[in-house]
Structure formats: C-alpha cells, structure tokens
Amino acid sequence: MREAGFTAIAGDGTGRFGFITVRGWMDCRTIERGDRTVVEFSWDGDDDQVSGHGWAALVDTAISRRRPTFRGSAYLRTVADLDCSYRRRMTNTENRPAALHSYFAYRDAPAALRWLERAFGFETTLEFPGDDGGIMHSELRRGDAAIMVFSDDGDYDRPALRGETVGHGTYLSVGTDGEVDEVYATALEAGATSVWAPANTEWGNYRCRVLDLEGFEWTFGTLRPGESRSDWSDGE
Template sequence: MTETSPMASTSRPAALHAYFGYRDAPAALSWLERVFGFDTITSFPDDAGGILHSELRRDDAAIVVFSDRDGYERPPRKGDTTGFGAYVSVADATEVDAVYARALAAGATGIWEPADTEWGNHRCRIADPEGFEWTFGTYRPGEPQGAWDEATGPVIVSRAARSRPPRASPSARGRSASPGHRPARRRAPTRSAGGRNLPGRAPRPGPAGR
C-alpha cells in the first residue's frame, strides 16, 4: 500500500535527504507532522505494522523515516549535541519559537532555548521523544554568514566578497604605482667565448646544449 499526498507532484526535488530509523515509526510520523510541520508524501507499511519506507517534506527539507527493527544504538549526548543531527531552516524567529514550544509540549527535550546568535541566526535545538536531535533556525545555508574579528567581534561577510579573488597589487601585475609608467625590461647579460658579459646579445649554445 502506498500513500501519496498532492504535495508529491508540486514539491521541488530535494538534493539531500536525512533518514531516521524510529522504534515506533507510525507514531514518529504523526509526531513529526503535528509538531514540526512535515507532510508525509509517501509511506509503505511493513508486514509487522511498522513503516518500511516513508518520505516527508517541509518546504525544501526532505527526510526518510522507517521502522528500526534492529535496535540501532543511539549515541549519548555530550554537552549540547550527540555529534550529529538535522538542521531545518524556517522563515522567521516567530516560527522557531513556535516549533520549540510545540515540541516541549509534545514530549521533546529542550537543548537550546530559542535565542539569537552573534552572527544573526535565531535558533533552537530539540531532542525528539526518541532522542534524535533537531535544530531549527532562520539561517539558510549558502547565504552570507558571519566572520569573527578579534577586535570588533562578529562581522557579516557578503557572499560576493567571499567569492571575489584577491586583487593583485600593482607590482604583482608588473606595473609601477604611477599611472602610465611602464617599467623598463632588463636584459640578462650574456657571455662571450672569453667569459665577458655582452649585453643585448643572445648566447650561442655550447657543446651538449650548455
């Protein structure tokens, strides 16, 4: 049996999918839809009442959910992360706050409360009821991001500035700093058969190409 929503024919194909094996995948699908706002696009049930394969979308984000039949180990969280997770970009700070509130009310664990970062992102981090780590934020990867200056703190660097090659100095381009002045070319001295330098004359090759 396959369940497909109308969104399947209108969504832009995603270039990257994250996949999650949930111990109770049917409950996870319902939770992800209700709390995080995902839509289930396709779902294939297995013979044991679980999920063989399902695909969910939230705007440009795409994930795959299936039933964990093998008891996969979950890495423990050290500090504020397990070392990996999913990041979901949202439209604005209000949406970040709303997702965080819904998640905690639905049994998730709060890791980062919604807050602004020094580089302009508003984000939160949550562990869902089965321990998977989710971060929601207003930053969209690929857009201009911050840099750090030891003296002044965070600095926003535009994408154009990051991609522009460094401008060569006048000396590196073979020109002097004075406009219109072209430096004279120096001729390498050559040697006569007697060993004296003869400026401006090309040397004749010696024996064995020397």
C-alpha cells in the same frame, strides 16, 4: 502473446521490473531481518497510473535448483487510491541540482510520523506500511525540506547527549524568528527535550535545539547554510 516476468536491480538501488501487464521502475534498499537479507522496494508503473511497494528475500540457494527461490510480497495502488499527489519518475534526473536529505530509523516509526507532524509541522507525503506493522518507507516535507523515515529493524544505538549535542543532528532552516519560536513550543508540548531555547547567536542565527522522543537531535534556525553572510565580525 504472453511475456515472461522479470526483475533487475542495479548496484545503485534502482531497478526495472515486469509482471503480467505492468512494467515500471523500482527504488530499492537492503536490510537485515534476522538471518536473512531482505530487499524492500517502492515502485512506479510506466504509465504513471499505478504504483506500490513490497519486499523480497532469497529463501533457497540450493545448488541443485536451476533457479533461486524468492519469497516476498508486492502491493499495488492505482491513481484513484492515492491520497496524495506524489509522483516519481526515476528517469527524469537530468539537470537536477544536488539536494541533501536525512533519513531516520525509528523504533516506533508509525508513531514517529504522527509525532513529527504534530511537533515539527511536517507533512507526510508518502507512507508504505510493512507486513509487521512498521514502516517500510515514508517521506515527509516541511517547505523545501524533505526527510525519510522507516522502522528500526536493527536496534541501532542512539548517542547520548553530551553538553549541548549528541555529536550530530539535523538542522532545518526556517524563514522567521516566529517560526523558530513556534516549532520550539509545539515540540515541547509534544514531549521533546529542550537543549537550546530560542536565542540569537553572535553570527546572526536565531535558533533552538531539541531532542525528539527517540533521541534524535533537531536544530531549527533562521540561518540558511551555504548562503551565510561573509561579514561576521568575530567569526563563528
């Protein structure tokens, strides 16, 4: 018996789909491409043997049509195709503690992935290329820290450095002073701009700060936020 295909996207960006023999879950985000609103998505099959990514845009909203017309692409990978052990089950969220992650829109996202690996020691665990040669969605990890990177399709502003900061940035805590020294050295070698050379603070944080090749601010330190000492003599 033939079953009709379907796609359903909820307000929180999660979705469910079915097409021929494949059923699964989607993780969606909305972006603007020119005068069109585009939904980009990654997906996992119910049997955990297939996954993929894609995009879709509404191209015809004529009232005379009974159904809207969409244009897009979808890509499929099987377990044998994957070069990483990435698996995601969107329904398994019960009892999971809250986690904070940063996401970055780079003008040259493919080059940024390789730079982040080389300069900061990140490992790319997931990489979905776009049709235009950019990156639709990617995920990188260093230890327990994970970030997301995608292509800048909106020509977003980059705040200028004023004194010692651009006003906001990403802080990554590491285990030892030596790791701070190492990441500072590899970042500068890769072309990062130094803001703070590695040094101790009066509240016991050994840290450094750099700007990456597109101006994003990164601070690496031994202090772990949320687990700070309560015996500071003079405060921060």
